[in-house]
Amino acid sequence: MKWFYVGIVSLGVFMVVLGTTSVNVAMPRMIAPLHTDLFGIEWVSISYLISTAITMLTFNTISGMHGFKKVYISGLIFYTLGSVLAGQSHSLFEMILFRSAQGIGEGLIIPSGQAMIQMSFSKEERGRAMGIYALGMSFAPGLGPTIGGYLVEYISWRAIFYINVPISILLLALGVSFLPSYHVKSQKTMFNIWSFLALSCFSVSSIVLLSKGEKWGWFSNIKSIYFLTISVLSFLIFLLLETIFENKLVGIEIFKNLEFTLAVSVFVLVQGLTFFQTVYTIPIYFERIRDLSTFQTGLHIFPYAIGIGVFSLIGGKLADKINPAILIFSSEAILMITLFFFLSNIDYYTPKHDITLYMLLVGIGMGLFFAPILKIAFNSVKPELMGLSTAIYGYMRLIGASLGTSIATNIITSYSAKNFDYINDSRTFNSVGFRLFEEKFDSKILAKAILYKFQMLISEAYGVTEVFRFSFYAVSFSVIITIILFFYIESRKSKNI
Template identity: 40%
Template sequence: MQTKSFSILHFTLSILLVITGAFMAVLDTTVVDIIVPRLKGPLSTDIYGVQWVITAYMIAAAVGLLVVEWLIKKYGSTKIYLIGVAVFTLASFMCGISNSLVEIITARVIQGFAEALVMVTAQAIIFSLFPPEKRGIAMGIFALGVAFAPAVGPTLGGYLTEWFSWRAVFFVNVPIGIILVIFGSLLLPDIGERKPYKLNIISLIFLTIFTVALLIMLSKGQQYGWFSSDFIVYLAFISWFGFLFFVINEYFSKNKLFDYSLFKNYYYTIGILVYFILLGFSMYQYFYLIPIYYEQLKGLPSIQTGLGVLGFGIWIGVFSLIAGVLSDKFSPIPVLIIGALIYLYAGYFLFPTLNYYTPFYEAVLKTMPFGIAMGLFFAPITVLVMNNSNGKIEQGIMTMDYVRFIGGSFGTAIATNNLVFYKNKEFDGMVTLQEFHIVNDFLQTIEKFFGIAGREVFRMYEEFMSFNYGFKYVWLNAAFWGLIGSLFIFALLFKRRNNEN
């Protein structure tokens, strides 16, 4: 590691530059969700076409994570961070001036790849700037910017779109990115030890094939009807064989893409599993479902939906700092356990009570514990993994972010499928309980007054109510995956450490 001593002001500015870049990158993953429905007209496409704006970004970011460690070893964290911010800024400008679906998807691919470079290097720089005994607060500060961004995204996206245009969502990154590159080049210390690092190209190709095919399958499965579609079946086979050949090549290769020896460490493995299941399968479902609840079930405008998300997002930032301080003072493990208990309480006792009739202020209050729990997770689990990565910080970050990304894709796909499944299940149950003759007489009566529109309104009402009733079970399914992930946290109690994390 190549660092130099510098003043408190210089240190503070360096932290601010890195956090701002990471915040900007993460913000773009959620701020775009608000504008997707508005892109159909300007880009002359349908909703399935504009969904590729999100899918392309997600795929490129996942692939970028696989090569970022090699780039860091070759050029250093600081240089790759600045390159990532510069490319991300340029890609944001390209998105803003796009006039076709192909143009914006191309720009989003570049932007997603750059996001991976920014996120891993930013985390590595923050972690390296702080001494070992302050790494908890380091990750708390990082989480203050990064974990808070997904909550701010819908609010900012709604505001910019409402008062300016969808292009402003991308253009807002440009001046920020330019400032970061200029001042980052002047102020950021050179961090990252250069060392020979041979990239396993064959493993990279096979894992890329697996990742791309899997993410497309998960994001498009509901649209195509899952395995009733030949397209989805082909993607499943491609992802399976891509992963199989990756495993075979890794087994026989001396130069492996991942350092599997790290998984011999109990705490490292537990940390990765928590990232994969709790943060991926469960928390990503909530991040996906909460805006849907406010906007589609309660019918709130985009700005109010953003304020609802911000209602729990504020607590993510506050408790990220608290968790970081507590992790340094005591240990990450008790903080994680407290976070898991709050998370399970919110998942099983608060979220299932949210429905169409829940007042807005009450919904905000009931989602606050979720924000507190998430704030208590990020810093401790990151410190747990990094302190047990045998000094291979970039490898630990890359692995954490990759498994979280894959887990999050699974979580989003599960939530999407459950929304349809439980809605249909409640609709069938509703129809089964109805007295046919009474309902038929009622429909004939309203049809006399309102024509066929009256029957259609009644059908829409039934679908809406089934959506409302089914949401309870979608919440509970997300909580179930939270319980599975929490079991790994509780498993930390059954193994003693010889040294503090």
């Protein structure tokens, strides 16, 4: 029966993560119906991230009071209502409001689902269970552009929200009927509202800064400095409050668990600065540079999702038999080879099917990563800290995603401009080649316009390769932490013998 619980929980996680990537695909189509512009439509995504992050900060207290099952069911209700109402939105304000409701749903679904799986299985079985859970978590981002692209192109962008409703209703019925009522009383009896407000302020200002910083020109703009100041001050206030109050919102006891702390660090580096950067960057390459439709882009990314799906299950099974850190090494090795030798060398002319093959390799690497890192992170966590640990893990996933996409945007923009100027300085309109090109179009202005457009595409392609080069360095750094993690796990095993 416990494997049935995993299925219910994993389907819920799959639904909310799929919804996130599908909505990102549809956002350009929402601009006109919602009477907004490119600057306004970004808040459809930002509001969702903010509400999810803030909700996760309350999860430990809420789950301690009501139990994981009730929290999971409440998350499904929020997400279902948010989906229905978002599909009916006719203004940007309505969309932001209802996307925030969806974000509250995700903020309750993901940590409660993770906690229920951890509580249902022994340490010896958690690898396979987390492999299935990771399948839902990691398969969805690869599948989202395909499903989202199809719905947007052939039905309506509103269908992206409505498709969640029948799945949510099914999950509500199954969850109420079958999920066990896990109720682990947390060590905290009262909710620390002041620490919550300080950390919420840090979360909001950080996510807004990471999401809008590139557009504002980073620290050359007073808005970026303003939000950075708020972020730093609120975090310092949070740390001060956590030392003053006896009843802490987070507390440092969870971070004394070295396995958990190291695993979360590796997770942020690999998932945030590799996984999310790749999922974010490849659609830009296919759609903006290679001029593919959203649906065609999704089809080229689909093998990546297949790789994740198959190897999440393999990784989960192996994580119960060998040191999970070995699987993480294997994952990092595949990612490093793919990023350094293949993806960081693509350009405008690279065959599309070659890139699809490279993405399959990334999918295989990420598939081997999720189950073992989840097993390491939660295997040594005490039951009374399970709610807190899953909330922290989910919170860091959001911060990592925001950081990864922000860095990717900044790299693409800055290196595209740099390469454009370099190409601009290297060519001349007085060359024989350009004169022949001009004669073909019988217009110097048209020839220049076409050449400038092509120059921009070439420059952006080089910008994309720099993102993958940065991801390679992030994975390389994660290897160092994984080595420490490996020897720490082995030393604990030898002490227990």
